Amino acid sequence: MKAVVLDTDDQFRISEMTEPVAGPGEVAIRVGYAGVQYGDVLVRGGHFPIPRPFVPGFEAAGEIVAVGDGVDEARIGEQVVALIGGGGYAQIVTAPAVLAINAAGVDPRTAAAFGWVTPTAYDLITTVAGVRNGDSVLIHAAAGGVGSTAGQFAVAAGAQRVVGVVGNAGQLDYARRFGYHEVLTREQFPDALGEEMFDVILDPIGGSTRVASLARLAPHGRIVVYGNIATFEPVTVSANDLLMRGQSLLTYNSNLASQTRPQRLADSAARAMALVADGSVRIDVTAEYALADVETAIANLAGGVTRGKSIVRIE
Incomplete structure (x- = not known):
């Protein structure tokens, strides 16, 4: 072959x-x-x-x-x-x-x-972050494979407002096609958001973007880390600070899930596939x-x- x-x-x-x-x-x-x-x-x-x-x-x-x-x-x-x-x-x-x-x-x-991207996006929104009715959601890398579906899953889960962040201005119009209420470039983030805070943030970027995202997390908010596109340099987070605001920093590793909980991953993939098959989510x-x-x-x-x-x- x-x-x-x-x-x-x-x-x-x-x-x-x-x-x-x-x-x-x-x-x-x-x-x-x-x-x-x-x-x-x-x-x-x-x-x-x-x-x-x-x-x-x-x-x-x-x-x-x-x-x-x-x-x-x-x-x-x-x-x-x-x-x-x-x-x-x-x-x-x-x-x-x-x-x-x-x-x-x-x-x-x-x-x-x-x-992998579609079940990953599904799990990030529904399983890990637990997006529910009325939540505000911020998604980095919104024009990518995960980001273009995660925005749709967030809307389907009842999010009231979904904001995407993309790498450059050339990706703005593209990302707007996938359910986002507003899309910013990474250069505009976070200043263009004023004082806005978010219940859920998805971050595959890392580095200074992760630090800025943590500052935008609302009380009882959840930030989900699932990659380090910009840098592998670690970001230090105070568990005490998270505790005082009722916030959670969560991670997701689909490769690990495939090895340790393959049936659970398969179940999420089947649910995501059903939403793609019936037209609720577009790839x-x-x-x-x-x-x-x-x-x-x-x-x-x-x-x-x-x-x-x-x-x-x-x-």
Whole structure:
């Protein structure tokens, strides 16, 4: 089979490889499309200690063609999107059966774009932050894959006001299409908000943005940290200060959830998929790349060029 390999010299190459075989509790999937996500950026940058050569790609959509021991054979032929730890940029990939999410209700491109970002956005809003009627919500990286769906999930959960923050002015109009009542650039944040405070803040940015976000948290507010796009430098927070204002600093790690609570993640993914399938939430595929262009796709995501979600066509 053909696969994209990240080699020991940090170069991406298309290589011929032996097809993987589904082990116990796994399914084998013939991949039609794979989603591009931030895990690819982190692997390329050496932030994950993964031995090379390595086939990247953490979300793959296609048809189940074989199952391992303990998996119902009736699943063969099922259209799914798989949340995986690598191997997605290949014609065949194996995945834990529990994290092969039924995608019969959406087209294959949307299934690939659903990937990790949509269940992540769903869990951030509903499971972790617990957004409820009347809440005010601030979402950083509002034009990205998570941000463009999180705004919609917040509105669906009953948020009264949803404000997005994007990296530059060129992303403003794009982010406004996804349920936000107001969108600011990172340069405008927080001054353009006056004295406004928020019940919920989603922060994948880190650094000075995290510090400024904490200052905008309302009494009993919840800030959810789920990434460090700007910097890996830690931000120190006083638990005493949070306690005095009844505030909570929460974190979310979907990769960890896939390893420790896979069924819980799968349940969230199924609920999110239902909202996409019935049209309540829209996933925007803004770019489609050929397998030979995986390196460009990942570089565009790392450089902030990507809006919404990009996918790779597996041929």
